[in-house]
Amino acid sequence: MERFASRRRCLIPENFFNIRPLLPSLPPPPLHPVTGSPLVPEDLRAIFAPGFVAHEAATETLVPVPAKAMEVLELWRPTPLVRAVGLERHLGVKSRILYKYEGVSPTGSHKSNTAVVQACLAAADGVGALVTETGAGQWGSALAHACTRFGLRTKVFMVRASFRQKPGRKAMMNLFDAEVVESPSASTASGRAASAGDPDHPGSLGIAISEAVEEVVTGGCAKYALGSVLDAVLMHQTLIGQEALAQLREMGCEPDVVIGCVGGGSNFAGLAFPMLGEVLKGRMKCRFVAVEPEACSSLIRGSLRYDNGDCAGLTPLLYMHTLGRDFVPPPIHAGGLRYHGMAPLVSHCVASGLVEPLALGQDEVFRAARAFLNAEGILPAPESAHAVAAAIREALEAERQGFAMTILFNLSGHGLFDMSAYAS
Known part of the structure; x- marks a missing residue:
């Protein structure tokens, strides 16, 4: 088996994959936060761009990638699919471990996939x-880059714990001319209430979501962009x-098992949903594991x-696994996973038995990241390291039971902006 997969241009999909038409059942619809009625597209247009709302309401299995977005996406897509031979040797296992590496994007994570599309729309x-x-900071950096590509201004509310832990991410956003505000801030009512x-x-x-939505609603001249959770965002990631x-x-x-970390759920869904579609069609047999931090295990x-x-109750009501909108996660280093809820589609797949949840502690995750760095030469983002740790668990358990398997995980971003986290 080759160690590196092809990266030919023809492998980039021309369409996004929408899992909804293939699921045996669907989650209950989002509700208006004031009336409690099911949302209609007009409700979402109050904060989102119309093109994004159309993607959120899509009923087709295949939704075309906008041509102008494709011109930007093909700068780094298709991304590498790599067999982790070094990690296999380090662990001493017979199983094959493969990873899809999204850290080659301009800002170093999978977030650029939907950022480019949302800015284009x-x-x-x-x-x-x-x-x-x-x-x-991965999502803020990705959106700031995408907005420069399409001539848009960007304002980012960055969670305070990460704002202080990851100054490099703030600097990158500033280089893309984004305005970056520490959240909670004094500039919004929801920020002042939180602090x-x-x-x-x-x-x-x-x-931070509350602050961003409030800014859009009260300002009137900008639209909101979201980096995870909603169906359209997950669909964009299915590239x-x-x-x-x-x-x-x-x-x-x-693969025998497909693994991804989950905070809001988009990078996991991006890798898993096209393969889940094959499983639902009877073309594949595969397990799916969604990995979250023990400190924030929705x-x-x-x-x-x-x-x-969000925390202020400004966003639609979503039917999802939640720790409660008032839950404030501990300031763990995997800042991108510090979210109280989960994408409704991922929640529904877990509740339906299609996806297995797994929660891991920070120490195990960081040990896995260090092992991966030494074996493969890539430092994972702390978020992505959750998937690395789960893949290692799967490989060692298969070895203990005396069989070999093929493990695929999403290495959703690099950790070169997270050195302070690794240092501490």
Whole structure:
């Protein structure tokens, strides 16, 4: 078996893959946060660009990638699919371990896939600026880069814990002319409420989302962009899994298990959903494992119910696994996974038994990241390292039981901006 898969231009999918038409059942619909009625597209247009709303409402299995977005995406796509021979040797296992490496994007993570599409759609709709939140900074960096490509202004509310831990990410966003605001901030009512009585509040993605949405609603001249959770964002990320399927076929193998870390769920869904589609069609047999941090384990510790995607209750009510919108996660180093909820589609797949949840502790995750660095020469982002740790668990368990398997995981980003986390 070859160590490196082909990266020919023809492997880039021309369409996004929408899992919804293939699922045996669907999650309950999002509800309006004020009326409690099912959302209609007009409700979403109050904060999102019309083109994005059309993607969110898509009912087709295949949705075309906009041509102008493709011109940017092909700068780094298709991304590498690599057999982790060094890691296999380090572990002493017979199983094959493969990873899809999204860290080759301009800002170093999978987030650029949807950022480019959202900026492209917004520009086509005549939007002048996008406002968003970011946890560890990957999403904010990706959107800032995408907005420069399409002539849009960018404002990013960055969770305080990461704002202080990861100054390199802030610097990158500034280089793309983005305005970066520490969250909770004093510039919004939701930010002031969150930090009342605690000026050193670590912040959370839920709070930062509230601030970004409030900015859009009260400002009136910008639209909101979201880096995970919603169906359209997950759909944009399926470029990852579609490419991986084509590359795996060229390499002559199929995975026995597919693994990704989950905070909001987009990088996991991006790799897993195209393969889940093959499973649902009866063309593949495969397990799917969604890995989250023990400190913020919505799939295992949370409840499946309606909840807001933000802390102030400004966003639609989503039927998802949630720890509660008021939950403030500990300031763990995997800032991109510090979210109280989960994508409704990922939650539904877990509840339906199609996806297995797994929660891992930070120490095990960082040990896995160090092992991967020494074996493969790539330092994973702390978020992505959760998938590395789960892959190592699978390989060692298979070895203990005396069989070999093929393990595929999403290495969703590099950790070169996370050195302070690794140092501490």
